[in-house]
Amino acid sequence: xxxxxxxxxxxxxxxxxxxxxxxxxxxxxxxxxxxxxxxxxxxxxxxxxxxxxxxxxxxxxxxxxxxxxxxxxxxxxxxxxxxxxxxxxxxxxxxxxxxxxxxxxxxxxxxxxxxxxxxxxxxxxxxxxxxxxxxxxxxxxxxxxxxxxxxxxxxxx
Numbered sequence: 001x002x003x004x005x006x007x008x009x010x011x012x013x014x015x016x017x018x019x020x021x022x023x024x025x026x027x028x029x030x031x032x033x034x035x036x037x038x039x040x041x042x043x044x045x046x047x048x049x050x051x052x053x054x055x056x057x058x059x060x061x062x063x064x065x066x067x068x069x070x071x072x073x074x075x076x077x078x079x080x081x082x083x084x085x086x087x088x089x090x091x092x093x094x095x096x097x098x099x100x101x102x103x104x105x106x107x108x109x110x111x112x113x114x115x116x117x118x119x120x121x122x123x124x125x126x127x128x129x130x131x132x133x134x135x136x137x138x139x140x141x142x143x144x145x146x147x148x149x150x151x152x153x154x155x156x157x
Contacts, residue, residue: 008103015104016042016090017112019083024116028123029132032081035113037074041081042109045070046101049091058095066092 005015020042024033031037048070049062056062070088074080087105090096123132 005104008100008107010100010104014090014096014100015108016083016086017104017108019086020081020109020112021115023081023083024112025119028116028120033116035117037079037081038084038113038116039106039109040077040079041074041084042087042105043101044073044077044079045084045087046091046105048073049088049096050098052088052092053095056092058093060093062092063089 002012005012008015020038023030024038027033032041045066049066052062052066052069056065066088067085070085071080074084091100
């Protein structure tokens with residue numbers, strides 16, 4: 001994401017993916033962590049921000065309306081990705097230009113979706129469904145040591 005911010009000439013604070021990354025890694029099977037929700041949620045939230053800016057000047061009121069509208073649009077379109085609400089907030093608060101949607105939002109959402117796919121694939125090979133359900137207990141030191149000496153590419157029986 002730092003590289004993405006640098007390429008877009010955006011300060012890191014305007015690259016809206018920190019909480020999206022956490023969601024995609026912590027709950028990779030959850031509906032909000034799926035590519036449709038990540039990409040769709042971020043794009044629709046940006047759209048909500050711009051729609052609000054048509055009638056309201058950038059600022060706090062516009063941000064509040066934009067986040068509410070973004071939430072409704074994501075729910076209606078079945079692309080709910082709660083971290084994407086920040087896009088509507090930032091567009092409406094700061095009147096960000098349309099090219100901000102392309103880079104960092106769209107490119108970042110696509111990269112995050114690809115990363116999340118790879119993460120889910122690796123996680124499924126390393127852990128059984130029961131182990132994945134107990135995710136908080138998976139990452140203790142002994143477990144990490146045991147996994148370090150295992151061949152994850154071999155199928156589990």
